[in-house]
Amino acid sequence: MDIERIVSVSEFNRLVSDYLEQGLGSVAVQGEVSGFRVSKERLVYFELKDEKARCLCFALTHELDQPLEDGMEVKVTGVPKLFQGSGGFHLRVQAVELVGAGALQKAFEKLKKKLEAEGLFDARGKVPLPRFPESIGIITSPTAAAYTDILRRLHERWGGLSIILAPVAVQGAGAPRAIAGAIQYFNEAHPIDVIILTRGGGSMEDLQAFNSEPLARAVFASKIPIIAGVGHERDVTLVDFVADVRASTPTNAAELVVPHRREVGRQLDQMLQNALGTIERDARTRAFSLQQALMRAWHAIGHRLHVVDGLLARFPYAFERVAYAYHASQERLVQLTLRLRALSPMATLTRGYSITRIQGKILRDATVVSAGDILETELAKGAINSKIM
Numbered sequence: 001m002d003i004e005r006i007v008s009v010s011e012f013n014r015l016v017s018d019y020l021e022q023g024l025g026s027v028a029v030q031g032e033v034s035g036f037r038v039s040k041e042r043l044v045y046f047e048l049k050d051e052k053a054r055c056l057c058f059a060l061t062h063e064l065d066q067p068l069e070d071g072m073e074v075k076v077t078g079v080p081k082l083f084q085g086s087g088g089f090h091l092r093v094q095a096v097e098l099v100g101a102g103a104l105q106k107a108f109e110k111l112k113k114k115l116e117a118e119g120l121f122d123a124r125g126k127v128p129l130p131r132f133p134e135s136i137g138i139i140t141s142p143t144a145a146a147y148t149d150i151l152r153r154l155h156e157r158w159g160g161l162s163i164i165l166a167p168v169a170v171q172g173a174g175a176p177r178a179i180a181g182a183i184q185y186f187n188e189a190h191p192i193d194v195i196i197l198t199r200g201g202g203s204m205e206d207l208q209a210f211n212s213e214p215l216a217r218a219v220f221a222s223k224i225p226i227i228a229g230v231g232h233e234r235d236v237t238l239v240d241f242v243a244d245v246r247a248s249t250p251t252n253a254a255e256l257v258v259p260h261r262r263e264v265g266r267q268l269d270q271m272l273q274n275a276l277g278t279i280e281r282d283a284r285t286r287a288f289s290l291q292q293a294l295m296r297a298w299h300a301i302g303h304r305l306h307v308v309d310g311l312l313a314r315f316p317y318a319f320e321r322v323a324y325a326y327h328a329s330q331e332r333l334v335q336l337t338l339r340l341r342a343l344s345p346m347a348t349l350t351r352g353y354s355i356t357r358i359q360g361k362i363l364r365d366a367t368v369v370s371a372g373d374i375l376e377t378e379l380a381k382g383a384i385n386s387k388i389m
Helices: 009-024 101-117 145-157 175-188 213-221 238-242 250-257 261-343 345-350
Strands: 027-039 043-049 054-060 073-082 089-098 135-140 162-167 194-199 226-230 355-358 374-378 383-387
Touching: 009 073, 027 054, 054 073, 089 101, 101 213, 101 238, 135 145, 135 175, 145 162, 145 194, 145 250, 162 175, 175 194, 175 213, 194 250, 213 238, 226 238, 226 250
Parallel strands: 054 089, 135 162, 135 194, 194 226
Antiparallel strands: 027 043, 027 073, 043 054, 073 089, 355 374, 374 383
16 A cells, blocks of 8 residues: 555554544533543643543643532533644533432532632622612523613613623523623723523523632622522522622512512602701791790790899989988098198187197297297297397
8 A cells, every 4th residue: 555645653543532532523422420630730631431441631721610529410512622732532512411319509609618618608798779869780681581680680670770781591501601601791991780690490501600719709809799580599509609699589689679669659758758857946946946945035024024023123212322321421521621621720820729839840839949949939920030149
């Protein structure tokens, strides 16, 4: 047999790998996980096996939506390829889905414990819903009954809303990434007041997209508050724990997002009645306080008037006493004046007497006078100076 073309080993591996990928394309293989391991913190290797055969699978850690461990029954979607270096056949993993309620529940509990330990369920990290949102983003399938139920209930309860739908698949291998992308879109490109993440009910397999780790982390990272209305009240997903608010049903999510206009009207009426009651009570209280203040002022004024009346009543008597005292003092002054005048030396002088002084002192003894002394004699009118010879 003639061989026209000779290729290298590396080229041969590449050719066979391309042939497998192009010839078969994506395939879905179901089996049991065996030999699960992570290399260099990012390379994932495991085998899928059944009773008769095994198949090596390869993926990167960020590509796995579900935590895997040996013994789990899974459905792997991927492309058959050869490793370039070793030529080993493997299935290049594109998506992994858990199969069977037992495996799903086991993975659910394991991931729930992990996220809870990291604080993703902590109530302190929840973002409160706005009381009166103006713009609402809805992430769901446009053909889902949940979408029409939410729209109808929103319009029944409130008006003037801007509602934006981010259409996504809510089931299947690509659903978690699509939903996470819609959350990122609202947060980065089209800011709104609140996000409703919803879908109708179903089995645990149907709701598996809402139990994926990447989606749970996307919900936790959202700066916009998210209300989760996934399935029925009995349906519980990891998104319910991470979301800021959990609604029991899609319709309940709409009821939690906006109030009913009638309820708001009743609240406004009640607030008005309360305000009027408060104003009325305050007015009565102030009127009573004013009345009491006026009564106290009137009593104080009455007391002062009584004091004034007493003073006015005593005034004539006091005036008479003052007048009497004044006249008595005048008479006394006259008497004292007369007595002073009688005792005054000037009065004595007017009767013919005189006063003689020597060197300013009254002279009472003639023996103290010597020749040459100057004497001053004071008369009733005038004075005489004389010299002793």
